[in-house]
Amino acid sequence: MKKIVTATFALCLVATIIVGAYGTNFVKNYKIFGTNITTINPDNLSDHGLYETIAFGCPSIWSDIKNPSYIVKNHVLSTTIYPPDPPSDFRVEAINSWEINLTWQDNSDNEMGFKVYRKMGLVPYKLISTLDKNATTYQDTVLPEISYKYKVSAYNDAGEFYSQDTNIVSLAQPTAFEITAFTSNSISISWKDNSNYEEGYEIYRKISIEETYALVATMDANKICYEDTDLINCTTYDYLVNAYGEQGKSTSSFYSGTTPLPPGETVPSTLIPLGDGNYSGSICCECIEETFFNRTFRIHVPSSYDGSQLTPVVLNFHGRLGHGEDAEKQSRMTETSDANGFIVVYPNGLGRSWNDGRFEGKAGFAPKFTVDDVGFVSSLIDFLENEFSIDTNRIYSTGMSNGARFSYRLASELSMKIAAVAPVAGSMNQNFKYDPQRPLSVMQFHGTADTICPWDGGEDRTGSLVCSVQDTINFWIDHNACNHTSSITYQKGDTTCYTYGQGKKGAEVVLCVIEGGGHTWPGGVRECSGWSMWLTGKMTQNISASDAMWDFFVKHPLYVEEPLITIAKPKEGYLYLFDKESIPLVRNTIVVGKITIEVEAYDEDGIDKVAFYVDNVLSFSDYNEPYSWTWNKFAIGNHEIKVIAYDVSENKAEDKINVIIFNFGG
Known part of the structure; x- marks a missing residue:
C-alpha cells in the first residue's frame, strides 16, 4: 500500500511540476451536470449551478503533499441555480391618454433582470422591454381607447417567473373644449366626450397669474358642460378638463376666459410702479358690445428715460395661451429696451388670446367672442401718450404666434398709429381682408420647420387657415411697391435675411428665414421641455430677433417727409x-x-x-x-x-x- 501511495504521490508531483510549468491549475475541464455542454475556463462558470469534472486532477499546493489525495474522476462543484421570486403588487396606471405607468415590487435578490410583456386585443403577448435587475417601474406609450394587457417577469438562468396579468384602457382626451358663455361672475364651459370607458370628468381651475390648479368639480360620465359660478369680475381664469377612471386619467384639455365688469360699471385706469423701470397698468375698455373689461399690461421704461425727449415704443404681444410676462421672458426685449432707450409694453389678451382676424377653428376666447383688441391697442397708445413722453411717430408692433398674426391686423387697421411691424412665427390669415392706409414696413422671422404656423400655410392646429410665408411677404411687397428682387442683408449659420427695398416712402420688406427653425423666438429663451420642446422645435441663436427688429424699426418712422x-x-x-x-x-x-x-x-x-x-x-x-x-x-x-x-x-x-x-x- 505504501508503494501505491508513494507512486501516486510521485505521479502527482511530476504532474504538478509539468502542469505548473505551463501555468495551469489542475481541474480545468468541466461540463454542466447532466448535459454534454463543456466549458474549459472555470471563470466562465456562473455563481450557481451543478458541474462535474471530466479531467483528472491532483493537489496543487505543497501543503497538501503530506496528505496527498487520490485521483478524483467525478466531483460535484458549486450549488443549485435558485429561481428568482416573481414580482408582486403589479399595477398599471394611465398617466394621460398616451402613456401608461407600470410599477411592481422586486421580491428577489438573484434576478438577472426583468422583462415587460404587452398584449393588445387578440394579439399574443410581445416582449416590449428588458430591464436591469432591481428595476421596479416602466413607462409605455399607447393609443387611447384600446384594451392592453401587461405582465412582468423576473429572470435568471433558472428561467422566467411572472407577475399576474393586468388589463388597462387609457381614456381619450376630451376635445372641442371652449367657453360658451360668461358674465361678470360666471363662466360656462363645454367639451366633447371622446371616451367610452370614463367614470366621469374632472374640472380644474386657477386664476391665470397663479401657479397651481385646484379641482373645482367632478362630473358624471358622458357629461359635456359645466357652469362655474361665484367668480371675481375682470379676472382671467384657466381651466383644465380630463376624463378619469379607476386606472388613471386622460390627457387634459385647456381653455382660458376672462370675466367682464358688472353691467354699467367702469373702473379708472391704473399705473403701478414695480421698481427697476417696470410698471403694471390697466385701462377699462368696451371690448365686446356693451361689455367692459379691465385690460392689463406690463411696461418697461429704460433707465435712460427722463421724460425730457420723445421716446419710441414697442408693443410686444404674447402667443395664444400666454401672458405678457411670457413674452417678456422669451423675447428678452427688456434687455434690448435698456440697451437702445425705447419703452416696451407687454399687453395681456383676454382669455390669453388675441383677436387676430381668424373666425374659423378654435383659436381662443378673443376670436370666438370677437373681442375688439384693435380698439384696446388704440386706447393703450392714448394712455401711454398721457403717462409718458412717447414719440407717436415711432410706435411699433411685434409678437409671437397669435401675437404675430395680431400685429399684421394692427398693420392693416391701425396703420395710422403703428409705424412698422415685425411678426415672429406668425403669418397673415387667409380669410381676412387686409387694407392698410399707407405704405408700411414689415420684417418677418419664420422657421421653415414650424409645425404650429406652417411655412407653406394651410390649416393650422386650431383649424384656421393661414397664408404661406411667401404669400404674406408678397402682399407687403406689392402693397409697398417694393422691388421684387431681394438682396441678402444678413447671413449666419441657419439664418438668412432677404430685403426687398425701394418701396413707397422708403418702405421695406424683410424676411428672415431660419432653416429648420421651429415655432420659436430667434435668439430668445424658453422654459419648456420634453413634449413642449419637441412641439415647438429648434430655436436658433444665430440672430437676436429683438435686436434685429429694433435696428429695422429705427429706419422706419410713421410719417416720412419725402423730398x-x-x-x-x-x-x-x-x-x-x-x-x-x-x-x-x-x-x-x-x-x-x-x-x-x-x-x-x-x-x-x-x-x-x-x-x-x-x-x-x-x-x-x-x-x-x-x-x-x-x-x-x-x-x-x-x-x-x-x-x-x-x-x-x-x-x-x-x-x-x-x-x-x-x-x-x-
Whole structure:
C-alpha cells in the first residue's frame, strides 16, 4: 500500500511540476451536470449551478503533499441555480391618454433582470422591454381607447417567473373644449366626450397669474358642460378638463376666459410702479358690445428715460395661451429696451388670446367672442401718450404666434398709429381682408420647420387657415411697391435675411428665414421641455430677433417727409430749340436738338442725389446742386424723362414728363 501511495504521490508531483510549468491549475475541464455542454475556463462558470469534472486532477499546493489525495474522476462543484421570486403588487396606471405607468415590487435578490410583456386585443403577448435587475417601474406609450394587457417577469438562468396579468384602457382626451358663455361672475364651459370607458370628468381651475390648479368639480360620465359660478369680475381664469377612471386619467384639455365688469360699471385706469423701470397698468375698455373689461399690461421704461425727449415704443404681444410676462421672458426685449432707450409694453389678451382676424377653428376666447383688441391697442397708445413722453411717430408692433398674426391686423387697421411691424412665427390669415392706409414696413422671422404656423400655410392646429410665408411677404411687397428682387442683408449659420427695398416712402420688406427653425423666438429663451420642446422645435441663436427688429424699426418712422422734386426744364407744353425755350404750345412738349434737364429738389435732412432716367433707363446721377443733366444723344419720337430725388434717409420722390424729341446729333 505504501508503494501505491508513494507512486501516486510521485505521479502527482511530476504532474504538478509539468502542469505548473505551463501555468495551469489542475481541474480545468468541466461540463454542466447532466448535459454534454463543456466549458474549459472555470471563470466562465456562473455563481450557481451543478458541474462535474471530466479531467483528472491532483493537489496543487505543497501543503497538501503530506496528505496527498487520490485521483478524483467525478466531483460535484458549486450549488443549485435558485429561481428568482416573481414580482408582486403589479399595477398599471394611465398617466394621460398616451402613456401608461407600470410599477411592481422586486421580491428577489438573484434576478438577472426583468422583462415587460404587452398584449393588445387578440394579439399574443410581445416582449416590449428588458430591464436591469432591481428595476421596479416602466413607462409605455399607447393609443387611447384600446384594451392592453401587461405582465412582468423576473429572470435568471433558472428561467422566467411572472407577475399576474393586468388589463388597462387609457381614456381619450376630451376635445372641442371652449367657453360658451360668461358674465361678470360666471363662466360656462363645454367639451366633447371622446371616451367610452370614463367614470366621469374632472374640472380644474386657477386664476391665470397663479401657479397651481385646484379641482373645482367632478362630473358624471358622458357629461359635456359645466357652469362655474361665484367668480371675481375682470379676472382671467384657466381651466383644465380630463376624463378619469379607476386606472388613471386622460390627457387634459385647456381653455382660458376672462370675466367682464358688472353691467354699467367702469373702473379708472391704473399705473403701478414695480421698481427697476417696470410698471403694471390697466385701462377699462368696451371690448365686446356693451361689455367692459379691465385690460392689463406690463411696461418697461429704460433707465435712460427722463421724460425730457420723445421716446419710441414697442408693443410686444404674447402667443395664444400666454401672458405678457411670457413674452417678456422669451423675447428678452427688456434687455434690448435698456440697451437702445425705447419703452416696451407687454399687453395681456383676454382669455390669453388675441383677436387676430381668424373666425374659423378654435383659436381662443378673443376670436370666438370677437373681442375688439384693435380698439384696446388704440386706447393703450392714448394712455401711454398721457403717462409718458412717447414719440407717436415711432410706435411699433411685434409678437409671437397669435401675437404675430395680431400685429399684421394692427398693420392693416391701425396703420395710422403703428409705424412698422415685425411678426415672429406668425403669418397673415387667409380669410381676412387686409387694407392698410399707407405704405408700411414689415420684417418677418419664420422657421421653415414650424409645425404650429406652417411655412407653406394651410390649416393650422386650431383649424384656421393661414397664408404661406411667401404669400404674406408678397402682399407687403406689392402693397409697398417694393422691388421684387431681394438682396441678402444678413447671413449666419441657419439664418438668412432677404430685403426687398425701394418701396413707397422708403418702405421695406424683410424676411428672415431660419432653416429648420421651429415655432420659436430667434435668439430668445424658453422654459419648456420634453413634449413642449419637441412641439415647438429648434430655436436658433444665430440672430437676436429683438435686436434685429429694433435696428429695422429705427429706419422706419410713421410719417416720412419725402423730398420735394420738380422738373424745372423742360416745362410741360413748350417748344425747345437746341436747349432754349421757344414758344408755348397747345399740347405736348417738343424738343429739337439737345436738352438740359434742370431739377429743383429739397429735403429737410438734405438731398443725397438726383437720378435721371430716359424710358426707365438710368442715364445720370447728380450729387450736387444745381441738379441737371444734358441729354444729347440720338433720339426720335416720344420718350419719358423721369427724375428721382433721394434724401439721406433713403426716402425718395419722383417727377416725370413726356416729350417728343428730334435729335439727330449726340
